[in-house]
Amino acid sequence: MQVDFGRTADDYVKHRAGFPERFFERLAREGVLRSGLRAVDLGTGTGTVARGLARHGCQVTALDISDSMLEGARGLAADERLSIDFRRAPAENTGLPDGSADLVIAGQCWHWFDREAAAREAARLLVPGGRLVIAHFDWVSLPGNIIEATENLINEFNPGPVPPYVHFGFGTGVYPAWFKDVAGAGFVDLESFSFDVAASYTHESWRGRVRASSKVGASLSAEQVARFDAALASLLAERFPQNPLAVPHRVFALLAHRP
Secondary structure: OOOOHHHHHHHHHHHOOOOOHHHHHHHHHOOOOOOOOEEEEEOOOOOHHHHHHHHOOOEEEEEEOOHHHHHHHHHHHHHOOOOEEEEEOOOOOOOOOOOOEEEEEEEOOHHHOOHHHHHHHHHHHEEEEEEEEEEEEEEOOOOOOHHHHHHHHHHHHOOOOOOHHHHHHOOOOOOOHHHHHHHHOOOEEEEEEEEEEEEEEOHHHHHHHHHOOOOOOOOOOHHHHHHHHHHHHHHHHHHOOOOOEEEEEEEEEEEEEOO
């Protein structure tokens, strides 16, 4: 499956909910965030993590390989009057100096990287004692819920392999493989947390959110996406008429120290 999230940038900007504020509050309580911290956000996409870090007073450099995603991220940051240094660069070879970060974070993207190379690059960027955070904000499929119905529809239109996040998280939203990735790069004091939240979506915004997913807008043709979107609208009207929807999600984060 050829995936290009740049094709979904408009829907991503408008409709894809980012990490909840509770996630950043938890990082602050864990001592990961503080005002003036130098943070690098890998695979920033539309900048949801970067903006959260900036709101908490961090000096943020945010990287992505998609120009259209970066354009959307800059617009959203400007709307909030947040100062973030957005740059085009891959997670595995950022071009940033050694020891230039107190925090490296990757939100909802680690599975798309060359993970061993990205972990080594994170270690290179961090000062001794710096922190690496790998985080996810996944929807949660349960029997009969909106996620199960949506995923079944996605698989009707695109029956190819499941996205990497499903494979590595076993559909649970928790990622044990990442522990081996970071330990192999020399990180220590590994710990994790998770919690569940309900994200609010209108029917329109849920359709936009799903169009922005890897097996829909990022891989199907425009005609296929339009047909899928019409089918999803019908499914929502028939089976999930409540509006807005309370869509179950799980936040997961792995925290590690550079020695």
